[in-house]
Amino acid sequence: MTETALLIGGGGREHAIARALADDCSLYACASNRNPGIRRLADGFETVEETDADAIVAFATDVGADLAVIGPESALEAGVADALDDAGVYAFGPREAEARLETDKAYQRRFMREADVPGCPDFEVFDDMDAACAYVDEYDGDLAVKPAGLTGGKGVKVIGDQVTAEEAKTYLRESGYDRVVLEERLVGEEFTIQAFVADGEFRATPAVQDHKRAYEGDEGPNTGGMGSYSDTGPSLPFMEAGDYEAALDVLDAVVDALPDYKGVLYGQFMLTAAGPKVVEFNARFGDPEAMNTLPVLETPFIDVLTAARDGDALPELEFSGEATVCKYAVPDGYPTDPDGGARIAVDEESVGDALLYYASVDEREDGIYTTTSRSFAVVGRGDSIAAAEAEADAALSAAGDRVRIRHDIGKPELLEKRTEHMAELRE
Numbered sequence: 211m212t213e214t215a216l217l218i219g220g221g222g223r224e225h226a227i228a229r230a231l232a233d234d235c236s237l238y239a240c241a242s243n244r245n246p247g248i249r250r251l252a253d254g255f256e257t258v259e260e261t262d263a264d265a266i267v268a269f270a271t272d273v274g275a276d277l278a279v280i281g282p283e284s285a286l287e288a289g290v291a292d293a294l295d296d297a298g299v300y301a302f303g304p305r306e307a308e309a310r311l312e313t314d315k316a317y318q319r320r321f322m323r324e325a326d327v328p329g330c331p332d333f334e335v336f337d338d339m340d341a342a343c344a345y346v347d348e349y350d351g352d353l354a355v356k357p358a359g360l361t362g363g364k365g366v367k368v369i370g371d372q373v374t375a376e377e378a379k380t381y382l383r384e385s386g387y388d389r390v391v392l393e394e395r396l397v398g399e400e401f402t403i404q405a406f407v408a409d410g411e412f413r414a415t416p417a418v419q420d421h422k423r424a425y426e427g428d429e430g431p432n433t434g435g436m437g438s439y440s441d442t443g444p445s446l447p448f449m450e451a452g453d454y455e456a457a458l459d460v461l462d463a464v465v466d467a468l469p470d471y472k473g474v475l476y477g478q479f480m481l482t483a484a485g486p487k488v489v490e491f492n493a494r495f496g497d498p499e500a501m502n503t504l505p506v507l508e509t510p511f512i513d514v515l516t517a518a519r520d521g522d523a524l525p526e527l528e529f530s531g532e533a534t535v536c537k538y539a540v541p542d543g544y545p546t547d548p549d550g551g552a553r554i555a556v557d558e559e560s561v562g563d564a565l566l567y568y569a570s571v572d573e574r575e576d577g578i579y580t581t582t583s584r585s586f587a588v589v590g591r592g593d594s595i596a597a598a599e600a601e602a603d604a605a606l607s608a609a610g611d612r613v614r615i616r617h618d619i620g621k622p623e624l625l626e627k628r629t630e631h632m633a634e635l636r637e
């Protein structure tokens with residue numbers, strides 16, 4: 211039987227999901243922007259706000275969707291999974307209550323403490339910013355300051371890394387947050403593991419390392435992610451035997467404590483000298499990480515979705531064994547002062563064997579326009595990270611001058627820096 215699937219969201223992550231599904235089902239999609247890649251793959255596309263649960267349910271019903279995949283966290287926070295489930299359309303994405311794992315960082319840390327999930331840093335939650343500032347003064351060590359709500363990955367300030375203690379206090383006083391989490395600064399190398407979850411079990415995918423900082427050499431403000439890489443196996447070059455498995459133990463404890471969780475569980479880890487600690491959980495695929503994972507997933511993604519919906523055991527996942535490197539092209543000035551509304555030329559032919567994913571661009575009659583977020587990404591694949599990097603970088607040679615790229619992602623120098631950093635910390 212051909213399934214009818216509805217995809218919600220219009221970024222690079224969702225373009226990757228669309229490509230993973232399009233050949234195996236009848237695919238419909240909706241998003242607030244017209245992503246040309248998704249529109250071409252889908253049998254039907256509707257412009258809808260990702261948070262408009264009623265409109266999404268109406269579209270799902272119209273097209274006769276059997277199941278839905280929710281890309282962005284904004285939709286999860288707005289209860290889109292709940293609304294679809296209640297309308298009889300299985301949503302691969304957690305309901306609002308379970309999505310709090312991502313949408314409420316205070317809940318996330320308290321949940322970890324109560325459920326005894328390993329890898330939780332020292333933390334305190336504050337509703338009073340003066341008390342938070344006093345805690346910054348008295349805490350012995352550096353802290354990470356995190357607004358409790360969603361900020362697109364851009365609200366966290368780490369003392370001793372991005373800001374001084376004084377700047378952190380000014381930030382606490384002036385940013386107008388109602389609730390913040392102050393937690394121990396974790397030092398190490400970050401990696402992500404995404405897992406498919408349903409009915410109390412999960413299947414994990416290979417680790418990925420994202421690059422949050424805007425500029426080469428890990429300088430500049432945090433972004434949604436400038437690019438990412440994965441290796442030929444589940445682990446990454448800077449990780450040692452047992453690190454990947456230790457992170458899986460964390461995901462296992464979460465799934466055990468949240469038996470109703472369904473969808474993607476994304477663990478963001480800091481590999482410290484004492485092993486992996488949890489930076490955060492997300493309740494959906496990562497963007498860009500989905501673009502590393504789905505192109506090398508050989509198990510049809512639709513089989514994961516239907517097993518989850520039907521209460522069957524999730525399939526064991528098979529991967530191609532290729533390394534991947536993903537690089538984003540972002541509008542000039544992103545993330546602080548992005549040049550939205552610029553018309554960009556994307557030469558699809560010039561990417562060669564690399565994969566091209568459109569992200570937060572808007573397709574209009576006369577061309578493709580940037581928004582204020584990331585524009586498009588390319589993914590190279592190969593039998594080593596170096597080979598995948600070369601393919602991705604070559605594909606970006608024709609990106610034009612209205613976008614910015616972190617060319618250093620996946621290059622041998624940066625990989626060596628990561629491995630040396632971990633070796634120093636582990637001495």
Ligand code: AMP
Nearest residue numbers: 354363366368393394395396422489490
């Ligand atoms: P989050 O929104 O929680 O993913 O945080 C954004 C980024 O801030 C992370 O990817 C880390 O680079 C950094 N960060 C968050 N929490 C911590 C922490 N406890 N220690 C060090 N860095 C952190």
Ligand code: GLY
Nearest residue numbers: 420435496497498
């Ligand atoms: N790449 C980070 C995220 O998707 O949140």
